[in-house]
Amino acid sequence: MSKNRILILITIPVVLTLLGFFLFGKEKEVDFSTQIKPILNKHCISCHGGVKKNGGFSVLFQDEALAVTESGHPAIIPGDPANSEMIKRLTESDPEMRMPLDKPPLSKEEIDLLKEWVSQGANWGKHWAYEPVQEPVSLDQKLEAGIGSAESDNLSNPIDFYVGEKLEEQGLAFSEEENSMKLLRRVSLDITGLPPSDSLVNLYQSGTINYDQAVDYLLTEETFGENWASWWLDLARYADTKGYERDVSRTVWPFRDYVINSFNQDKPFDQFTIEQLAGDLLPNPTNEQLTATAFHRNTMNNDEGGTQDEEFRVAAVLDRVNTTYEVWQSTTMACVQCHSHPYDPIKHEEFYESMAFFNNTRDEDTHDEEPRLRFYTVKDQIKVAEITSWLQNFESEKEVKNRTDFLTYFEPKYESHIATDFIKAELIDTKWLGLWDGGSAYFRNINTQGSDQMLLNYRSGLNGTRITIRIGGPEGEILSQFTLNKTKGDEIHTFPIKQIEGIHDLHISAKSPEAGPQQNTSALVWFAFIPSLPGSDQPGFSTIKDTWQSVLEFNGTKLPILIENPDYMKRETHVFERGNWMMHGDKVQPDVPSELNGWKPEWPRNRLGFAYWLTDKENPLTSRTLVNRVWNQLMGRGLVASIEDMGTQSDAPSHPELLNYLSWETMNTFDWSMKKLIRQIVTSSTYKQRSVVSPELYAQDPQNKYYARGPRGRLSAEQIRDQALAVSELLSDKMFGPSVKPPQPEGIWQTVYNGESWNEAKGEDKYRRGIYTFLKRTSPYPSFITFDAGSREVCLSRRIVTNTPLQALVTLNDPVYLNAASNLGKLMLDQESDPTQAIAYGYQKLMLVPISDQKLEALTDLYEQTLVEFKADSVATKQFFMMEDLEATPELASMAVVANALMNLDEFLTKP
Helix, strand or coil: CCHHHHHHHHHHHHHHHHHHHHHHCCCCCCCHHHHHHHHHHHHCCCCECCCCEHHHCCCCCHHHHCCECCCCCECCCCCCHHHCHHHHHHCCCCCCCCCCCCCCCCCHHHHHHHHHHHHCCCCCCCCHHHCCCCCCCCHHHHHHCCCCCCCHHHCCCHHHHHHHHHHHHCCCCCCCECCHHHHHHHHHHHHHCCCCCHHHHHHHHCCCCCHHHHHHHHHCCCHHHHHHHHHHHHHCCCCCECCCCCCCECCCHHHHHHHHHHHHCCCCHHHHHHHHHHHHHCCCCCHHHHHHHHHHHCCCCCCCCCCCHHHHHHHHHHHHHHHHHHHHHCCCHHHHHCCCCCCCCCCHHHHHHHHHHHCCECCCCCCCCCCEEECCCHHHHHHHHHHHHHHCCCCCHHHHHHHHHHHHHCCCCEEHHHCEEEEEEEEECCCEEEEEEEEEEEEEEEECCCCCEEEEEEECCCCCEEEEEEECCCCCCEEEEEEECCCCCCEEEEEECCCCCCEEEEEEEEECCCCCCCCCCCEEEEEECCCCCCCCCCCCHHHHHHHHHHHHCCCCCEEECCCECCHHHCCCEEEEHHHCCCCEEEEECCCCCCCCCCCCCCCCCCHHHHHHHHHCCCCCCHHHHHHHHHHHHHHCCCCCCCCCCCCCCCCCCCCHHHHHHHHHHHHHCCCCCHHHHHHHHHCCCCCCECCCCCHHHHHHCCCCCCCCCCCCCECCHHHHHHHHHHHCCCCCCCCCCCCECCCCCCCCCCCCCCCCCCCCCCHHHHHCCHHHECCCCCCCCHHHHHCCCCCCCCCCCCCCCCCCHHHHHHHHHCHHHHHHHHHHHHHHHHHCCCHHHHHHHHHHHHHCCCCCHHHHHHHHHHHHHHHHHHHHCHHHHHHHCCCCCCCCCHHHHHHHHHHHHHCCCHHHHECC
């Protein structure tokens, strides 16, 4: 062979190798987030993470992983796997040296991947969910690049493009579109929580409107807000009671009404967020914005005697941090209360930096749950306006605002439970200051704001109690002396006090000629320092003074809200050592986790700034979380299946590009409109598919992860009840107001130390939508809890779905369902006198499709059998009926049994 030919043969592979290098670059870089982090989380982090750092080695944070360990050397040397102790330990033959200790070794593939990662420089990288949402590549560009299935250019909704890509990868295809009427029922239940109205059905069946127009119609219905509010109230842990052992009632329903209204108005989600987290800090907040802050007053409140108020105030603040991160960031922040996150790059100190945003609110776990927003009647609003008009003649704009703010939510004030150093005194039931004859106590660090008077809220059963308030102690200068007399419950009175500036300790004492030994002279609830009304020498002053007093005595609807402490009452925030609220570590300032988006200098360092940070377009998690939760509500599973968690231990997104696309669109194209997001999803071919699953498709995709079929799942507890009332035409369309108590079995409420009872609603209130049902945390409405609704002690991101015999017992026997069946049976017979035709009519009314011959025959047999039994037993006929306004005939009773059976069919209880 010639030298030239040998040279050519040698040169060809070299050229090909060089050509391949330049064309395809270096070996593909190992991705830390998707390839390395799962290995570390699975095998290493339990011993080398946020909780434990055995050997001084941690793989939770990059700086810790590359730091020097207790051996004096780093365990990972970037670029040098051969000398990296971590790699050596993974391949050790000695079981005492091999890692992970006392556990199966890593697979060869896992070890090779770790070696390659270290060889490439041990680049850390961010978890996918912490990367900013990116502007998606247009579908036209994708199609031009040859990306997408053969059907892609026929898909008008981008959702279908992304789903179609995945289906093609899996060797799957879209199912055919669902039956037109079933699809209408599906989308109506998803959007409004109710079956479509007869008028909508007629418009749709006649072709007057198409599917997209029907969706638009449903999105404008007020029932939209009622349906989606249930979802949000689970997240907000909304309930009508305080929780804990006594679990007494509270007034919080105005917040529920705020949520319903917000959804119906399609309030942008960023605005919705800001109002709930910091509505009180907005410029000149409206009552609606103040109402929104009750989101974080839904925390439980423990007013039992003997409890430590500060302990439970702190518990509420911790819950607010955890809830905020779960609701808006899909982040399990509760872990970080005691130690750095075991899996996600969030440090222990960062939990308390976030807590500092929430730690400065006025609420203190008191019995009266102050501060509370006063919902004045029109008459009272006129009185407040008269006071404001009077004040504007004498005071500055700021002084007028301070007074009107006080009348709005009675802050700032001091609760009496802060009293200390008791002599012949006590905290009555650990709530109110009780002074015996000759008794005294201290109020520490009080700022009277230079006021010349004090407002005192108290009650007393004695006359002639002389109260003395001194500065500093029992020998200090007297600031005020006044007499308390017998009251008719809690009353607010005004007493003069000497004007002083600065922060001081106040000593309070009592003398009473009527009090017996160890008898409390009174119960002091709270006190506030509000200057005397100006203009005492002007005509009409006495009238304004009386008006002021009458407004102070307002006793109408009061809603717990968030109000920020003034500077002189501001709290410090410390790290809690191991999460113990009594063990204070370093002092911290408000800040956010460094792993997420940065803080902009124009944002205030308070809850309002924190809300701006959450809703900033650079925040990687807020829009992803919203999209994922809405997708889960409509499609039965999230694009990230772990709805509550998008951290490094979460499931990877099934359709990452789709999640990114919808997140970007939500922020930038939809301007945070939830209705536009919902419309985008429900008008897609993906949503409109048949939900029937073949054995082959189930074997390949049992969880419908790739959406080769339509969504199908049991309706929620509220929807099941609402639908039964709707089809029987009993459902009330009354909206808003105090929660109602529909029929429930006797003896359910037996809470100790409570004294409250379930007073059954009358008239149409018995048949209002489930969202208005009174929710007692320790004893939720039985039929709702049976169908997996929550008790709402804490935030609930996802309801579990169970199937138990108890559920059938509810729908067969609960008075609400029996009443619905009775009325539906009457409607069926009123429409068709022939029983068979009546049954066919009833089925179509419920399912919107004709009944099959087999079902019709079975239900007709049921009717005939029960008719024989009811004709033979008139007592049973009367006992079966619970609606007094219906005549209990055997025919109607038998048709009611059939109606009850119809409402127990799987196809009625399940979204089609």
